[in-house]
Amino acid sequence: MRIGTLKETYAADEALFDTRTQRIWLALFFLGLVLFPFTVGEYWLYIACLVAIHVISTTGLNILTGFTGLVSLGQAAFMGVGAYTVAVLEARLGTPTLLNILVAGFVTAGVGALVGLPSLRVKGLYLAMATIAASFILHFIFANWNSVTHGVSGINVPPAEVLGFEMARPVQLYWLIVPFAIVMVLAASNLFRTRIGRAFIAIRDRDISAEVLGIPLLRYKLMSFALSSFYAGVAGGLWAYFFRVVTPESFPFVYSIFFLAAVIVGGMGTILGGILGAVFMTLVPEVLKLAVGVLSPVLPDAVAILSPVRTIVFGALIVGFLVFEPHGLAEIWRRTRRFFHLWPFKT
Amino acid sequence: MSIHAPLLCVDAVSLSFGGLKALSGVTFDVAPNSITAVIGPNGAGKTSLFNCISGFYTPQQGAIRFAGEDITKTHPPHRAKIGLARTFQNIALFRGMTVLDNIKLGRHAHMRTNLLDALLYWGRAQKEEVELRAEIEERVIDFLEINHIRNQPVASLAYGLRKRVELARALAMRPKILMLDEPVAGMNREETEDMARFILDVKEEWGVTILMVEHDMGMVMDISDHVVVLNFGTVIARGLPGEVTQNPDVIRAYLGGTDVEALQRRIQGREAA
Numbered sequence: 001m002r003i004g005t006l007k008e009t010y011a012a013d014e015a016l017f018d019t020r021t022q023r024i025w026l027a028l029f030f031l032g033l034v035l036f037p038f039t040v041g042e043y044w045l046y047i048a049c050l051v052a053i054h055v056i057s058t059t060g061l062n063i064l065t066g067f068t069g070l071v072s073l074g075q076a077a078f079m080g081v082g083a084y085t086v087a088v089l090e091a092r093l094g095t096p097t098l099l100n101i102l103v104a105g106f107v108t109a110g111v112g113a114l115v116g117l118p119s120l121r122v123k124g125l126y127l128a129m130a131t132i133a134a135s136f137i138l139h140f141i142f143a144n145w146n147s148v149t150h151g152v153s154g155i156n157v158p159p160a161e162v163l164g165f166e167m168a169r170p171v172q173l174y175w176l177i178v179p180f181a182i183v184m185v186l187a188a189s190n191l192f193r194t195r196i197g198r199a200f201i202a203i204r205d206r207d208i209s210a211e212v213l214g215i216p217l218l219r220y221k222l223m224s225f226a227l228s229s230f231y232a233g234v235a236g237g238l239w240a241y242f243f244r245v246v247t248p249e250s251f252p253f254v255y256s257i258f259f260l261a262a263v264i265v266g267g268m269g270t271i272l273g274g275i276l277g278a279v280f281m282t283l284v285p286e287v288l289k290l291a292v293g294v295l296s297p298v299l300p301d302a303v304a305i306l307s308p309v310r311t312i313v314f315g316a317l318i319v320g321f322l323v324f325e326p327h328g329l330a331e332i333w334r335r336t337r338r339f340f341h342l343w344p345f346k347t
Numbered sequence: 348m349s350i351h352a353p354l355l356c357v358d359a360v361s362l363s364f365g366g367l368k369a370l371s372g373v374t375f376d377v378a379p380n381s382i383t384a385v386i387g388p389n390g391a392g393k394t395s396l397f398n399c400i401s402g403f404y405t406p407q408q409g410a411i412r413f414a415g416e417d418i419t420k421t422h423p424p425h426r427a428k429i430g431l432a433r434t435f436q437n438i439a440l441f442r443g444m445t446v447l448d449n450i451k452l453g454r455h456a457h458m459r460t461n462l463l464d465a466l467l468y469w470g471r472a473q474k475e476e477v478e479l480r481a482e483i484e485e486r487v488i489d490f491l492e493i494n495h496i497r498n499q500p501v502a503s504l505a506y507g508l509r510k511r512v513e514l515a516r517a518l519a520m521r522p523k524i525l526m527l528d529e530p531v532a533g534m535n536r537e538e539t540e541d542m543a544r545f546i547l548d549v550k551e552e553w554g555v556t557i558l559m560v561e562h563d564m565g566m567v568m569d570i571s572d573h574v575v576v577l578n579f580g581t582v583i584a585r586g587l588p589g590e591v592t593q594n595p596d597v598i599r600a601y602l603g604g605t606d607v608e609a610l611q612r613r614i615q616g617r618e619a620a
């Protein structure tokens with residue numbers, strides 16, 4: 001049980017983590033993240049890095065879709081832009097890793113803003129269609145702009161290197177990818193404490209009255225697209241260093257659906273939702289793989305049906321959450337916490 | 348601009364939707380620091396007039412001037428910035444946000460935090476947010492007596508309170524002119540009296556000019572300085588509240604007959620129209 005808190009100043013009331021208990025939990029969480037690489041094996045570090053990359057990209061999509069209300073099915077293609085930016089920079093110029101990742105973010109932000117241009121005129125399904133079209137165009141460019149992307153054979157990426165340390169294995173990359181994820185998630189939380197984040201939500205809830213309050217719709221919609229794509233670009237850049245080869249097949253359309261599913265399953269329009277959704281959706285295929293391993297003695301075809309089953313599971317999760325828990329895992333988490341705060345007085 | 352110059356001029360504004368003339372040649376002025384009421388039967392064009400003034404519709408003819416500037420063709424965000432605020436007939440709050448966040452949005456146009464400030468929440472962003480919070484708490488929330496609901500999501504509020512929150516958000520814009528579309532429609536007597544008191548206080552304490560559409564004739568008579576009567580998109584009368592209600596055209600438009608007594612009974616009896 002926790003007793004209600006009384007805030008002394010407006011500044012304290014506006015803080016991100018406003019209670020002592022929250023700060024203690026947060027400190028424990030960070031400690032856990034630091035100790036994690038020393039306690040688990042390569043496989044779980046691989047999963048952790050992948051989760052962190054997905055957290056970045058999902059948080060980006062959440063800014064656009066969950067907070068601004070603009071549905072996009074282009075997140076994977078945007079990650080592709082980031083990944084190719086890193087691959088090309090490495091291959092051609094050999095510029096430093098951190099710089100490459102940032103450039104990947106900015107290049108992708110530019111592409112995202114361009115794709116967002118129709119968003120002033122079209123909404124909902126039509127905007128989703130426009131982003132699908134954009135992602136097929138990007139895919140076509142990845143596959144056919146041979147002089148830059150090397151077509152279907154793709155580009156190999158050398159290991160990341162930061163401050164003279166080479167990072168090739170998950171145990172090393174963990175220290176690059178996880179900090180990026182933390183900083184970007186915190187930045188996104190900050191955003192929604194300010195006028196910019198509020199403007200995004202206002203556009204989602206009722207864009208006509210947002211305009212009367214002095215929010216220029218086009219500028220903010222493009223800003224949301226650009227920011228969301230920046231997140232995708234950074235995630236894609238990290239992805240390139242993680243998998244070390246970038247091909248047109250690396251970022252298939254189903255990967256965009258994966259991110260949309262993560263936003264919906266986690267909870268649209270909450271930062272926590274983006275994190276929970278990314279973790280959950282990354283673990284689902286792993287659990288399925290485990291299940292296949294268990295089933296293969298009795299069901300020899302299990303491996304073959306893994307891929308279609310995975311797609312079906314993604315789809316079922318989207319529909320299931322939309323119908324039964326539209327606020328996603330974040331809401332379930334909130335209810336659980338509430339239960340424990342009030343326990344044993346009220347359940 | 349001299350003190351006598353009108354703050355808002357609506358000059359021969361005409362608006363049509365396809366063949367339907369919603370407004371034709373509407374002309375009137377709003378004097379600074381006054382309360383002007385626009386009345387008229389349903390479908391008279393009152394909301395359309397508001398939409399022209401706040402920039403959702405561009406009139407086909409005529410001009411709208413605010414504080415000396417021709418704003419006929421400017422976008423709504425610009426109008427917000429130069430001091431026009433409004434509320435909506437069917438409440439346009441952001442349902443996914445708390446009362447406090449809704450009100451904070453009112454200050455949007457006057458804040459400077461940019462995207463980078465916002466992501467870092469450092470320096471300017473933090474300073475601005477804390478100042479904003481203090482200002483809203485002290486000037487708006489206390490004033491409108493909504494302290495008890497500040498952290499509630501607006502979706503959970505009763506109708507009368509939502510109207511009050513919408514007024515709070517408009518006040519947070521620090522407007523020069525506040526446009527209220529049917530501020531007491533659907534409210535009970537007590538809520539109506541509270542709202543009338545707030546509107547008068549806004550005018551007197553904040554020096555904000557008010558332009559409102561209202562059906563409640565009792566309230567119109569009580570608090571407005573000037574009344575404009577619309578019927579079928581044209582101004583059929585304007586003047587002091589007392590004068591306008593004597594006007595036979597107005598009585599006909601309102602009651603569909605010539606029953607002067609009935610209208611006066613309504614006004615004196617303070618019945619909601």
Ligand SMILES: Nc1ncnc2c1ncn2[C@@H]1O[C@H](COP(=O)(O)OP(=O)(O)O)[C@@H](O)[C@H]1O
Pocket residue numbers: 364367368369387388389390391392393394395396
């Ligand atoms: N967006 C629109 N499209 C077509 N007709 C409209 C639109 N808005 C209002 N009208 C018409 O214009 C007339 C005036 O409506 P309105 O301004 O809402 O009246 P009031 O607010 O005085 O009740 C009505 O006949 C209405 O049907």
Ligand SMILES: [Mg+2]
Pocket residue numbers: 393394395436
């Ligand atoms: Mg109306």
